[in-house]
Amino acid sequence: MHTQTPVTRAGRSVKVASVAGLALLAGLLSGGGSAADESAGPLGLAAACGTEDSDVAAVAATVALSVDVPATGEVDRPVQPGPVSFTLMLSRADLAALLPEGAEAVVSRAALKVKVAQNGESAEASWELNAPSTPLPADGDVALVHSGEVPYVTFGSAGDVDFSVGEFTVELRAATAAPGQSAPALATVTCRLEQGESGHLATTQVTEGDGTDPPGTPETPTAPAGGTARAEDKGITVQPPAAEDEDPDWCPVDPPVGEMDASEAPQLPPGDPARIAENPKAPPSCANAVGLANVWKLNGAMIINDPADPALISVITAKGTTIRPAQAPGGYYFRIDSLASLKLPDADSTFLTFGFQPVTAKVSFENGPLTISTGTSGSGPGKIVFATAYFRQSLRLHDVKVNGTPLDVGSNCRTSKPFKVVLNGGEGYKNVGVGGLLQGEVDIPSFTGCGTGGEDLNPLFTASLSGPGNRVYMNQAATCVPSNPTRSYCPPPPAEMPGTKSAR
Incomplete structure (x- = not known):
């Protein structure tokens, strides 16, 4: 049975799906999982969420996260997680409290703070994922399925690496009729894991390697002028920042035009x-x-x-x-x-x-x-x-x-x-x-x-x-x-x- 926790402010009911929906959500989405983990399904998490308005108390939420993380890596070579799928399930009533009356669809953007830890050091990777326009049914549950590709990470020394998720935010917007238009955010929900949730995603074993680069592995990009490359103490690098005072034309080519044709890729097997x-x-x-x-x-x-x-x-x-x-x-x-x-x-x-x-x-x-x-x-x-x-x-x-x-x-x-x-x-x-x-x-x-x-x-x-x-x-x-x-x-x-x- 799906239960809800209402939070009322100025006559407005703001409700987020409760932990009771966790089992249902965990079965909704499954990816390859980490090659280092035995579980082949998504990671189900319980979190306490609230809006940006401090007067609104935190409420329970359920999510499911699926990502492939390499089981092994080498020093000074990119370790690339992803692609990532991140699902948030809300009841139709929850969304009705957050969106304008009469809304027929919703789009959302999720931003996950992922901790990357090795040998007593850690860095934070930002995983930004998007959910397309999702039709809203008259009642029942609505699954907002976010997906996308995320940054690679490089390591200056050998040792086991732990990937874990902590805080994340989900920005809700009303779907717009015209492609490419951006509607203002209607609500931003900030979530933190409930006590007892580790948020562990995967473990990657980074080794010194044998001196031979793996097939098809590109060189680690050099940090741009004014950015920060890998630290001298052989730490963790997650996308070095660009120079703040420069705005060069890095891509002097026109954006591609035409229609995509994925017919030569492996196609969807029979089924749903x-x-x-x-x-x-x-x-x-x-x-x-x-x-x-x-x-x-x-x-x-x-x-x-x-x-x-x-x-x-x-x-x-x-x-x-x-x-x-x-x-x-x-x-x-x-x-x-x-x-x-x-x-x-x-x-x-x-x-x-x-x-x-x-x-x-x-x-x-x-x-x-x-x-x-x-x-x-x-x-x-x-x-x-x-x-x-x-x-x-x-x-x-x-x-x-x-x-x-x-x-x-x-x-x-x-x-x-x-x-x-x-x-x-x-x-x-x-x-x-x-x-x-x-x-x-x-x-x-x-x-x-x-x-x-x-x-x-x-x-x-x-x-x-x-x-x-x-x-x-x-x-x-x-x-x-x-x-x-x-x-x-x-x-x-x-x-x-x-x-x-x-x-x-």
Whole structure:
């Protein structure tokens, strides 16, 4: 039975869901949990909550929190928790007391203070999560499911690390009709754990490592000018602050446009439908990414995005979220979709055509919108952690020389149609914020429009380049979010070329 604790002030009833709803809430949401913890379900907590108005007494509340935290880590390498799901359950009557009469939906934002402790030292990480517009039923309980990606943490020494949650706030807003508009906060609820609740989330064992960087792990970003890097006493670093007196243009690229397409990511297994939400306020960001593309027929490779002068990827992180609770028929499913664009500079390529003829050419890449999907499907031994990047691409050849002699291929020598590029990162690519190594194979179509003056060079390039089995490797560095007050990844750190030490 669901019980409520009313608090009355000036004739206004402010009620928050009681501890009696904890068991129901704990079954609502389940993620992978920490790899270091035996429990596969979410963490259920009881807390005392109150509004910002000091005249209102604290009341009981129930929450459920689910997060993947790596079981192990290495000194001076990022430890990346997340993605995170944080659910607050309120009765319809509770929300009616906080929102205007007639409200049909509510949006909310949760801010969690997470303590990171190791070897007698501690630091605080701020986890900011958002819940999309949630329809309000006539009665019953309403679950506000917040989700998002959170900062990484680095450690200067070995030892067990404890992640625990303490205080958190939840800001309630009325849903607005126009996308992108921001309604003023109607109520901010501040919550502290009840006595006896440890708030323990996970334990990570940090070791000195073997001197070899794990696959797809980016370099730890350098602190921006005026910021604070890792302390000399080898302490804990959680996103160093940016300089207060500077406001540089860290991301001189236009935000990505177009529609997301997550069709190449692992799809929702049969069962109950999932909640799908768009985040119109997701901030633009940018990152460096470089790579290699093998041409199977020519037994050679070309550099994608020259590390000496790379173009930035433009990203809108966590633009869409898809989630289904673990207890629902079909099982747990959680996916975050980010929209990106990458306008690559021309690549210079040199190959021995047919094994003996040196051919040089410039290759122009024409890319469509890029969708980066990260998430988890299922739980327990059968859990799948995935990372997929998908876009369509066309290639255009120009400035072709055969044995040093220019070959006029015309201005429209290109692949006959756009082809699919699907890159996968698995568990090595945690999320867009930290990045990592992505790889896949592409099938290059036949060529068209090659040749001038009646000379048809299409068969030559089709025979030399077209076909399956062409491997693509892309390594993305950490993402800079200029609107983030900490700007911990800004300026965008460089990306290592796949095959080098830190990108193996």
